Amino acid sequence: MANKAFSVSRLPGFSTMALLVFAALYLPILMLVLYSFNSGKSVAVWEGFTLDWYARAWANQQVKEVTVRSLVIASCASVVATVAATMAALGTTRRKAFKGQTFIYVMINQPLMVPEIVTAVALLIFFASIKVATGYQGLGYLIAAHSAFCIPFAYLPIRARLEGMDLTLETAAADLYASPWQTFRRVTLPLLAPGMIAGLMLAFVTSLDDVVITVFVKSAGQDTLPTYMLGQIRRQVTSEVNAISTVLLVLTVVLLTAFFFLTRKKD
């Protein structure tokens, strides 16, 4: 010990703690993936390898229906959220510091701070009155709700990208006869694109696995994939749910990996 430099990371117990936390994080996921290939009905006893659960889930009409609904909601919501977040990010970074700036950040990031359940109840009450007034029962409510809580997830990478952008480039475009709109279209937007795609993917993933707000806002027969799975598990834990979860997991990992590569500093 005497000749080793002191380091906080080498305090006894730290690495053990880290390992335990890692195990708690990843063992359950590992089990889930493993048992999605289990040929027995049990989700606790291993009986052999099969792809049966995947086939069943694939053939299940209800699973198809809720998956499509989830994808529709996530696609619409992430696009709306990204557009709104882009405008918000441009509005908050492309100007001198102003009074109430912090307040606006908090407002934009509200879904990250306010407990989801509070937002859910608020939306339920708000939408209920609209339902009564208009009679509209469609997916619009879910899309609106998802768009709202996805905005901060889209906003953060876009703002980071904007803040790292060299403003001289826009000055140079103006110097080279580009109108403000052309400058935005030909310089700002292309440079912002990686941030926007990252934001879009983050918003998409966030929308795809939301349960709390969805449960509160959805009308009868508007189950999404996560709320459907929740319903299934309430009755009986099946390996079919494991299989669906595994597919969701793979999708998420793929999107987040892409997100990582997009936000990584290149130049």
Place this chain on the structure above:
Amino acid sequence: MTDTYAVEARDAVKEFGQGAGAVRALDTVSVAIRQGEFFTLLGPSGCGKTTLLRLIAGFDSPTSGTILLDGQDITDLPPNRRPVNTVFQSYALFPHLSVAENIGFGLEMLGRPKAEVEQRTAEMLALVKLEAMAGRKTAQLSGGQQQRVALARALAPKPKVLLLDEPLSALDLKLRKEMQGELKRLQLETGITFVFVTHDQEEALTMSDRIGVMSGGRILQIGSPREIYARPTNRFVADFIGETNFIPARIRGGAAHLAGGVELKIGQSRADGAATLAVRPEHLRLVPQGMAGALSATVSHSVYFGTDSHVHLKLLDGTELVARQQTDPDGAGEPKPGAVVGISFAPGAVQVLED
């Protein structure tokens, strides 16, 4: 064409901030830059060079005063409507576009036909000798190549005036010398008026047709490199460009009276009173003590530089001077520390400063 200036600033003032905290970056600057001229703004950091360029380019508008281009008032014109282009210190090349797309950007924004844009881009690539790099992204270029792309991009739309804000300061010495020649060649070939910013006096002296020396938000003197160097009108200019000796004197009856009863004829007509004389170290001659018209001084020490040596001297009143002397191989003529010598100078080498 010759009766209008390419660019003019009239009483331009630029203040940043308001009230007590306001910074006056430009203080009533007036300058008229001629057609086809290589004009340099020279001055220390923070003197307002960039601010003046930004007013000409239209990135900022003056607090008061007017900017004219070809005799037309353009003070309120936005930058994209001014036929003026800029080479930025950081180059500011568009990283998502290729070299050719960068160069064609200006013409494209002007809505020129595709064929014309392509032809002009090819011309510019040839002009800056980057034909082989047309398809590359700008991040894949060396500093010198990026510099050339920035130049080509700014020259492609044939601006009336090209503004260059310390374009060479990011380059190493060798490349810098090379680009100085290149810039001069481009200016002669295109005939475009160049307004060049630098804080490097040697760069300014070697490249410019005329120089405007700036300090503290003002232009102190405008003139050819020779005028600026040989005939500085004030102490700052004399001190900032090259090395200078300052000698206190009294002007009386068209002659300068120095300490020790020495009298010098001066070429300039000046009112009587106290003044400062400026003499370059290479124009001081060491002569035997007691020679007529010579100041007497004590040698403090001398520093050997190879081709010449700098002899540090002290006048009787304590004024310190430096004389630059040619060296001889054996060092026989070198004055020894403590020796008392005479200093003489040709009247033409002495400049009376207004201060």
